[in-house]
Each structure stands twice: as C-alpha cells, then as structure tokens.
Amino acid sequence: MKWSAMRNALAAALLFVAAGCPPVPPPTQPIQPTQPIQPTQPIQPTQPIQPTQPIQPTQPVSDCDRHLPLRVRFYDVAQALAALVTLPDGRTILVDAGDFSAREHCGPSCKTAHDHLVARLKADLQDHPIDLLWITHQHSDHMGGAEDVLKSFKVGVLVDNGLEPARQQTKATHDAASAGGVPSVAIDLDHRALPIADGAGVHLESLVPSKWPADCPPNANDCSIGLRIDYCASSILFTGDAEHLEEDAFTVRAATLLQLGHHGSDTSSSDSFIHRVAPKYAVISAGKPGEGTNRGYCHPRKSVVDRVTAALGGADGDPIVAFDAAVHCGQDAPANWPAVPASARLWATERDGDVVLVTTGDGTFTRELPPATTTTTTTTMPTTTPTPTTTPSTPPPAQP
Numbered sequence: 001m002k003w004s005a006m007r008n009a010l011a012a013a014l015l016f017v018a019a020g021c022p023p024v025p026p027p028t029q030p031i032q033p034t035q036p037i038q039p040t041q042p043i044q045p046t047q048p049i050q051p052t053q054p055i056q057p058t059q060p061v062s063d064c065d066r067h068l069p070l071r072v073r074f075y076d077v078a079q080a081l082a083a084l085v086t087l088p089d090g091r092t093i094l095v096d097a098g099d100f101s102a103r104e105h106c107g108p109s110c111k112t113a114h115d116h117l118v119a120r121l122k123a124d125l126q127d128h129p130i131d132l133l134w135i136t137h138q139h140s141d142h143m144g145g146a147e148d149v150l151k152s153f154k155v156g157v158l159v160d161n162g163l164e165p166a167r168q169q170t171k172a173t174h175d176a177a178s179a180g181g182v183p184s185v186a187i188d189l190d191h192r193a194l195p196i197a198d199g200a201g202v203h204l205e206s207l208v209p210s211k212w213p214a215d216c217p218p219n220a221n222d223c224s225i226g227l228r229i230d231y232c233a234s235s236i237l238f239t240g241d242a243e244h245l246e247e248d249a250f251t252v253r254a255a256t257l258l259q260l261g262h263h264g265s266d267t268s269s270s271d272s273f274i275h276r277v278a279p280k281y282a283v284i285s286a287g288k289p290g291e292g293t294n295r296g297y298c299h300p301r302k303s304v305v306d307r308v309t310a311a312l313g314g315a316d317g318d319p320i321v322a323f324d325a326a327v328h329c330g331q332d333a334p335a336n337w338p339a340v341p342a343s344a345r346l347w348a349t350e351r352d353g354d355v356v357l358v359t360t361g362d363g364t365f366t367r368e369l370p371p372a373t374t375t376t377t378t379t380t381m382p383t384t385t386p387t388p389t390t391t392p393s394t395p396p397p398a399q400p
Contacts, residue, residue, distance in 0.1 A: 258274075
C-alpha cells in the first residue's frame, strides 16, 4: 500500500510537469513585521553665530617709545661755555659760543679753545645748520665766539636777552647775524616764547625771572636767560652764569641734568637752588687751574663741588681739582687747589675734556666716550705758576 501510493503520487507529478505547470515551491517563512520606525530627535537649532570682535587698530608708537637719542655736547672751551644739543629729530641748539679767540689777558688759551670749538662743530654738525644759537648773556666767555660761529656755520635764528645792544661784542654778533640773513630774537621778561617749535617728545622752554634782579644790569651774569629742554622723562637745564639773586628769582622744577651756573663759582648753585632743581647729573664748564682767564677767576670752587656731590648722592667718582677760596684768587698756590672727592655723575670739562651725554628720554644720561678714549683724565694743579703772556699783575676783568 505504501509503495503503491508513492508510485501514484510520482506519476501524478510527472503528468503535471508534462502538462506545463511549474511545481509549487515550498512555502517560505512568514514575513515578520518590522519594528516601528522611531521618530528621530527634533533638530535643535544651532547657536547664533557671534560676531567677531572688531580688529583694533594698532596703537601708534609714541615718540617716547621710539627711544631716539638726544645728545648734548659740553665742549672743552677753557674758562667759557659752549654746549651743542642735538634733538631726537636732528635739529640742533648751540647754547653759548665760547670766548673771543683774541681776548685780552687770555693768551693762547682762548684761541686754542675757539679753534677746538669750531673744529668740533664742523665734525658734529656734518654740514647741518645750527637751528638755534642761544646766547645766555653778553659776557665774552659766552658771546665772544658767536660772531665767528655766525660767519662759519648756517644758523637758523639768534637769541639773546636783548640787553646792552651798544656793547661791542653784542653789536658785532648782531651785525654778523644781519649780514648772514639770520633773524635775531630777544627773550626777556615780556617775550618768553621760543622762535623754534617743540619736536617729537620734546618741549623747549625759556627760563626768565618775573623781573630782573636788582643788579641786572650792570651785573650781566644775573641777566642770564636760561633754557630748559624736556624730552620724555629726561630734562636739561642751562642757567648760563645766573648767580644767587637770579637763581632765587627763577621759577624752576626738578631737572635731570643741570649745567652748573657761572662755571662752578660759589656765586651760583646755592643750597636752595640745588634743592629745588634736584638734579641727577651735573656738568661744570671751566678752565684748568691757572689756564687763561681762569688765573683771575679760580673756577670751580671746592664748596660747589662738595655741595653738588652731596646732592648727587655722595663721592663715588674721580676727584675734581677745585679752588678752596682760602686765599684771594690770583694769590693762590697749588695747596689751594685740592683734589675734591666728587660724584661719578658730576663732570667737569677741566678734568674730562669734551663731555658728551646721551639720553633716550628714560630719565637717565650716559657719557659717550670717543672711540679712542678708554679712561678719563684727572687734572692736577701745576706745581709752578704758568708763564703768563701778559703782565702777571694785570688780571683779566672780573666780569665773568
């Protein structure tokens, strides 16, 4: 039975195929329903784009951040004053012009000093003009070389105090200015503005008392017009030959570098004045002991070197030979010219020669030495009195 049934089923299948009907495929697995699609998380809005910070313009470099040099040269002009200031923008100011080369009673010293001044100006100016020639007062050791300077160099403007126009050297100086087409300007009680403008980081200011001291004139020293130059945190104060009366009349404030009045004489640089100016550095422009007209003036004085050294913080530099005024000048001996302990921030042309100081406006000055110079020289009092070129009993005039 069993075999017979199988045979019959096979036969039926063959007939079905033969009839063109495809075989029935075996049943597939039932399709399982898929998991329901889960809704996606809603798209969160992005944070708004923050605007970028605007580009800040770069800060311009200030004039004081440029650290350009201001240079002042105190020339070794014996018993006189001549100082060339070169401002950071290249303009120049010559404060006083040394002595007249053929000054009476001076001997070869004045010519040597004047020739040195002219040579140094030619080297240092390099054909640039002297933008301002500032004459503090009409004494020969300050104005005496001005006529020749005006004839030898391009000068922008001449300034003096407007006094003593009939004086021989005043007239010669103004005549030389006129001949060269150089304008002359008087700085006095009623006219204090400078004829040249301030510069980058630089302020220029005249120093004139509210009224002239009682002895001005005839004492030309107390008619001096001072000059203050401020460069950022540094400042220079020139006082010419101003003595105690005019120092007391000046309205001053602290200054970094001070030109000591009247070549370090004890007629100037009073305790009160030094206290008010409170310098960090100071310079004396004076002749060597017994040199030229300094035979009759004996500058600088020991009392001034002592006073200024104390104000500068004490003696930590080379000594300066100075007159102790124990006897009358002209009757002095080597013992009256001691080597006085001095501050390293006090310079003297009689000891140091040309003194060139540089600042970048940071409130400090450094001395710039010539390339061949490695040490400073110390002046010693000659053991014998120099042979005078004129009669020894005829001292130079007492004016400066």
